[in-house]
Every structure is written in structure tokens, then in C-alpha cells.
Amino acid sequence: MRAEGAFVHEGKRAKVVDLPGTYSLLAGSVDEEVARDFVLFGRPDVTVVVVDATRLERNLNLVLQILEITDRVVVFLNLVDEARRHGIAVDSSRLERELGVPVVQGVAREGAGIDDLVSAVHEVALGTHAVSAVRVEQHTAEVEAALEELAPVIQDAFPEVPNPRWVALRLLNADEAVEGAVLSGELGQLSHDESGAVVEIAPVEARQRVRKTAMSLRWGLPSDFQDVVTGRAYEVAEQIAARVQVRGLKKVGFAFDRKMDQWLTSRIFGFPLMLFILAAVFWITIEGANIPSSILATVLIDNGHGALKALAAGLGIPLWLDGLLLDGVYLATAWVVAVMLPPMAIFFPLFTLLED
The missing domain is CATH 3.40.50.300 (P-loop containing nucleotide triphosphate hydrolases)
Structure with a gap:
């Protein structure tokens, strides 16, 4: 992971x-x-x-x-x-x-x-570079009221948490992982004191108070609460992006790539070109596999099988075992390798190039 x-x-x-x-x-x-x-x-x-x-x-x-x-x-x-x-x-x-x-x-x-x-x-x-991070503050009135009520309860139970508002948002959204961290006290292990010792786990009563408050406030929120929160974050992201981005500049380099994209994604030429490319890939795969398949068949079947049969006869291997291993397992495997390996070795690299 x-x-x-x-x-x-x-x-x-x-x-x-x-x-x-x-x-x-x-x-x-x-x-x-x-x-x-x-x-x-x-x-x-x-x-x-x-x-x-x-x-x-x-x-x-x-x-x-x-x-x-x-x-x-x-x-x-x-x-x-x-x-x-x-x-x-x-x-x-x-x-x-x-x-x-x-x-x-x-x-x-x-x-x-x-x-x-x-x-x-x-x-x-x-800590030599001071930071003052922006945070999405403005939600709907119902959400803000719930956050203002729940955040202090979280802060009292877990004073080490750097931003109780975020924890409050997740609890109001019934986030099972965060709720489990609250009930187990794991949430309080976010920080260490100056000596490096782990902060004590919040009392059970305080943890239960956080959970009950969150559940109570959750019922008073609109059913689209999560959509409201997500939508507000996207809205702020869009506003920031609009202020820092400059679009419409002259595109530079890779003119050939852009021209190919225009042709391959064209409503008129896109599908015919795709069919042509796929047909070309299949033709290259079939025609290109003939020679290596023939070579493998000669080596593994025409020559290899006969040599192994002669070796088995010289060693006195029983006919039933000879037939099982050489005429059965070996011959079947050799045919599969000779027939399937060359086209696979050609087709998959070509298809990978098309994906890229």
C-alpha cells in the first residue's frame, strides 16, 4: 500500500x-x-x-x-x-x-x-519556514453551527489535535475510521509533549461525549451534508486556480503529437484510423509470428522430440512412461510454445505502445 x-x-x-x-x-x-x-x-x-x-x-x-x-x-x-x-x-x-x-x-x-x-x-x-495555511472556513449556516458546537468538545477531549474542525467534519459525516479513533483514544496520540512521552489517552467519558454530540448534531444537518462540504472545497479550489493560472498561452513544441491527437480523436477519422491500426497490428502479429513459430516447431518438435525419444529408448524407459511424458506432456507443451509464444511476444508489446 x-x-x-x-x-x-x-x-x-x-x-x-x-x-x-x-x-x-x-x-x-x-x-x-x-x-x-x-x-x-x-x-x-x-x-x-x-x-x-x-x-x-x-x-x-x-x-x-x-x-x-x-x-x-x-x-x-x-x-x-x-x-x-x-x-x-x-x-x-x-x-x-x-x-x-x-x-x-x-x-x-x-x-x-x-x-x-x-x-x-x-x-x-x-520550523525555519513559517507557514500560515489557508483553510476552507465558510460552509452553510447549519454546518458552521454544528462545527462550532462540536469542535470545542473535541478540543476538550483531545487538546493535542491540531485542527478539531477537520475531525468534527469527519464525525458529522459518520466517518467510521475517525469515530473509531475517537472511541479508542487513538486520536489523542497525534502529538507528543516536549519530553517525547506519549500524551495520555482521554477519559472514556470525554470520548463518549464527543461521539454523542456528533451523533446528535448529525441528525440536524441536511441529507446532502457531504455534498455541501465537498462542493465548497471544490469551489475554493476553483477560485484559487483561477487566480494563479494563466491560460491561453501559445502552445510550444510537440506539434506532431498534437496533430496526431487531432486526427486520432476526430469524429470523422477516429474510428476508421482505429480500425486500420488494429488491423495493422493483427497483420504484423500473424505474419511476423510465422518465421519464429516455424523455427520453434523445428527445434522443439521435429528435432527435439525425436532426440528425446531416442534418449528415452537408450535409457530403457517404459513405453507407457515414454508415451505419457514425451508424446503427451512434452509434445503438447512444445506445440503450445511454438504456436502461441511468437504472436504473444509481438502482439502485447505493440498493444502496449498503442496504450502509451
Whole structure:
């Protein structure tokens, strides 16, 4: 579900945990729960959110959700070359001001911007880079009233939680994982005191009070509560993206690729071209497999089978065993390899190229 690694920067050893890719922490899929639970319960010193510069609005929704949990965040604006190719530029400095956390742009596959990213992570981890993360504050009146009532109850029970509003949102949405963390007291283990000792688990009465308050307030919310919360996050993400993006720039490079895209996705030529390409792939597969299939048949069946039969006779192997192993198992396997392997070796690489 996740990968781990480590590196050393300016004499400090850092552990890196690569979480599953996700666009949201709210929907409740396994990947989203893994990412959400680690950010909330794993106590990371810094959370790096990799954002696709070509899909900024959609990715900012995730950034805003993570900022509801922690402000120790660095945003890596990836694929800026692809964005520029599509005529999109992102003002990373303004995006940093909008979000209140460091924003580093680059191209991960080429290693561009990685050094700046590591430096930003280092500064946030040490506290030398001050952060003031933006948070989605304005919900409907009913949601705001419920949050204002529930958040203090959570804060009283779990004073170490950095943002009780986010926990309140998840409890109001009946998030089973967060509710379980409240009841077990795990939610209170988010922070350590200065001595490094784990904070004491909240009393049972306080945990039950949080749960009962959340359940009571939940009934007073509209049935589309989750849609309202999600919609507000997307609205804010859209507003931020509109302020930091510049669209309509002259597209650069890859003119041939764009021309191919126009032809292959054309309403008129798209399907005929697709059928032609598939026909070409099948023709190459069938014709190209004839020679290697013939070679394999000669080696494995014409020559190999006879040689093995002679060897078996010389060793005095019983006829029934000879027939079972050589005329049965070996011969069947040899035919399958000779007939099936060459076309598969040709077809699947070609199909992979088409997918790419």
C-alpha cells in the first residue's frame, strides 16, 4: 500500500513514506483511508503533496483537505512542462501566498525542482519556514453551527489535535475510521509533549461525549451534508486556480503529437484510423509470428522430440512412461510454445505502445 525510503540532507537523515495516489481524503476508498490515516495518525513532520500542474483545480481540492489536517505541508507543482505545452502557466509564488505553505515547481521525471523541494521540506521540518495555511472556513449556516458546537468538545477531549474542525467534519459525516479513533483514544496520540512521552489517552467519558454530540448534531444537518462540504472545497479550489493560472498561452513544441491527437480523436477519422491500426497490428502479429513459430516447431518438435525419444529408448524407459511424458506432456507443451509464444511476444508489446 505504501513505500518507504530515506535520504540525508545537510546532515539530517529523513525518512520518506510514499502514500497511495488519491484525489480526495473524503470518499472512503482504501487508498484514501491509508493516506488520510497516515497524515492524521502517522505524525509526519512534513507532508509533501504532489500536484499536477495540468489539473490544478482537481488537485487543489486534495491540498485543501490536507491543510484541514495539518499546516506542515509543502506543495510540489509537478508537470509544469506539460502545462506549458498545453498553453498553461501557474504562478507558483502567488499559489504559495494563496495556500500559505511553500510551493515548489518542477518536473519530477527529469529531476527538475527536486533540490528545491528537499530544501523546502527541510525548512518546514525545522520550523525555519513559517507557514500560515489557508483553510476552507465558510460552509452553510447549519454546518458552521454544528462545527462550532462540536469542535470545542473535541478540543476538550483531545487538546493535542491540531485542527478539531477537520475531525468534527469527519464525525458529522459518520466517518467510521475517525469515530473509531475517537472511541479508542487513538486520536489523542497525534502529538507528543516536549519530553517525547506519549500524551495520555482521554477519559472514556470525554470520548463518549464527543461521539454523542456528533451523533446528535448529525441528525440536524441536511441529507446532502457531504455534498455541501465537498462542493465548497471544490469551489475554493476553483477560485484559487483561477487566480494563479494563466491560460491561453501559445502552445510550444510537440506539434506532431498534437496533430496526431487531432486526427486520432476526430469524429470523422477516429474510428476508421482505429480500425486500420488494429488491423495493422493483427497483420504484423500473424505474419511476423510465422518465421519464429516455424523455427520453434523445428527445434522443439521435429528435432527435439525425436532426440528425446531416442534418449528415452537408450535409457530403457517404459513405453507407457515414454508415451505419457514425451508424446503427451512434452509434445503438447512444445506445440503450445511454438504456436502461441511468437504472436504473444509481438502482439502485447505493440498493444502496449498503442496504450502509451
